[in-house]
Amino acid sequence: MSEQSVVRFDVEDGIGVITVDYPPVNALGPGVSDGIIAALEKGEADPNVRAMVLMGAGRTFIAGADIRQFGKPRAVPAKRTYDVLDQGKKPVVAAIHGYALGGGLENALACHYRVAVPSAKVGLPEVQIGILPGGGGTQRLPRIVGPKVALDMIVSGRHVPADEAKTRGIIDDIIPGKDLRKEAIAWAKGIADKRPLPRVRDRSERLAEVKTDPGMFDTARKQYARRMRGQPAPEKCIQAVEAACTQPFDEGIATERRLFGELENSPEAKALRYAFFAEREIARIPGLPKDLKLPEIKTMAVVGAGTMGGGIAMSFADAGMPVKLVDASKEVLERGIGRIRDNYATSVKRGSLTQEEMDKRISLITPVETMEEIGDCDAVIEAVFERMDVKKDVFKELDRVMKPDALLFTNTSALDIDQIAAVTSRPEKVAGTHYFVPANVMKLFEVVNASKTAPETLAAAMKLGRDIGKISGYAGNCDGFAANRSRIPFTMEQNLMVEEGALPHQIDKVMEDFGYPVGPFKVNDMSGLDISYDTRKRRKAADPNYRMLPIPDGLVEAGRVGLKAGKGWYRYEKGDRTPHVDPEVEALIKKVATENNITQRSFTNEEILHRLLFGSINEFCKILEEGKAVRASDLDVMWLHGFGFPRYRGGLMFWGDTLGAREIYNQIAAWHQRYGARWKPSELLRRTAEANGKLAELKADKLR
């Protein structure tokens, strides 16, 4: 694309207007910065130009540097826009709508003035992709808002709304934004003759804050200690802001540039960039016609007011969508509504929700006792007890009461959706919408395509998830669908390794060191060991060959059902959630191993990590082979948002590539010899290993 086409310059009423036009988000892609510089120079040289406006075409100002260019060889630019702006003799006003993020805000900060429309958001989110603001943001922002607020903005990467940005002095004025160009020109005319030009680099008064609070940097280190685990970027963000307070501007800029260079190609930055694009790619389902006419979903119903149904209802109310919650039992319904109220009240107490917002959300949830009352909703999600006969009865009822064009979704996590759809007269309008617990918090929204689901229904379900702020991911109809199915080997190996001699706290530590917020056994204790025990018993009743897990079974049978009982894999003091290693558990493990003739041995940390993760990589490949997921990176996103996989490792398949498909295949083949069928390598994995291919780039040939 030529420079002319990505940046336009024209003069109106004595004001030079620089318009960045690089869809979709005006990132600073090839030619954009050079185009801005050329336009600034033109404006400086034109005697008819008194002042200039920098703005974006389309839906946003500038979303930052072009993330796709990071990690690729780039020429060092002869000039940087920031320096050209600093050296300019004519005032430049940044007129912000949509987002001014990263390099976008940094350019705006180098302008002399900033105005924004009320809905605009500004921020320096670089830390979220493992880097730091490298266009002077760490030096200019503290000069405006003070180092303490700058630390908060830069280390968290949060988006700051226009009204807060105005209060903090980041923007000078809020303009209505009905006609951004016209209003910005008028604003620029108002300041065109003012001198001296205000340059952020010349300001230092806010930096003095550090003298009254010299401990602020260590406080930030402590505050962000959890987030910083395993990641270099937050620490370097802090160092850069520290440099703003201790070094002259140009030296500070040099420090920022050095720190930026140290981060750009770090493994964490590469992984976070991968996650950023994978999260956008997951929305695309190949083969869906582009011009599909989607049924509109404006009103929702949820069947079943248990914990899951209540959480699902909240997910709609949180997004401002009206939802009817139906349960045949008045008592269950009242309890469900009470639980929703309690959940919201906790958020109000914590300060993350206002009372007014809580009241608004509650008012969007209408409890009803009969199915007839939900008949006019555009779509319904069933969240009743996980048993096929119960689900079939509900779907027969839904088919009868719901208007003919309503979509019928099931939140089953394991049952065959084809069988559920078959009891209705509209199987093409049936799909799975699988939430993760807690439904109102977890971002993953797995959309299950049954064999008769129409493309419109599938696409509408995917969109529904995105509309309520979740990440929708495609899965085919198979046992466990994509996400849970890929996780089964992890859970299995977790338990089998304990039989073989690894201790729960050792396994937890390995996974926490790897980056999981909490180890898997602690998670089991939090969610309760009894639920999976009951599932195992049901499976065993249905299939005599099903293998029970004697250690967790033994724990449950001894009353050790987890945190709620004060004991599970760990021991807990009354009223305290801290897990303590319990010799009783170790004794039980030894006893079970002896009874089952299992020889115990010691495990290295690496063996534990590989045993837990390689089985799921193998399963990922099998899922793709069977066409039950679109691409490996979708599964990576599912693990990030469904199971707490550490984001700075990109995703399971991305991490696998850091070891190489060949190493993983060889190990799996060896375990297949040693442990038998559960480690049978996938054909796709074998082929990928032989071809030295990338796991994260694998795709299904065909969706089934």
Ligand code: 3H9
């Ligand atoms: C930086 O600035 C470094 C500097 O300090 C200076 C260094 C010297 N680059 O998210 P969406 C694509 S680092 C390339 O679906 P939304 C995105 O992939 C950068 N592409 O829209 C997608 O493409 P596709 C700091 C980008 O409305 C399409 O645009 N800035 C970039 O939900 C639409 O995106 C950030 O980290 C980019 N910077 O959300 C901001 N941004 O259609 C990153 C987006 O092919 N961006 N794309 O899938 C965002 O947070 C969101 O995109 C935004 C819009 C909030 C702007």
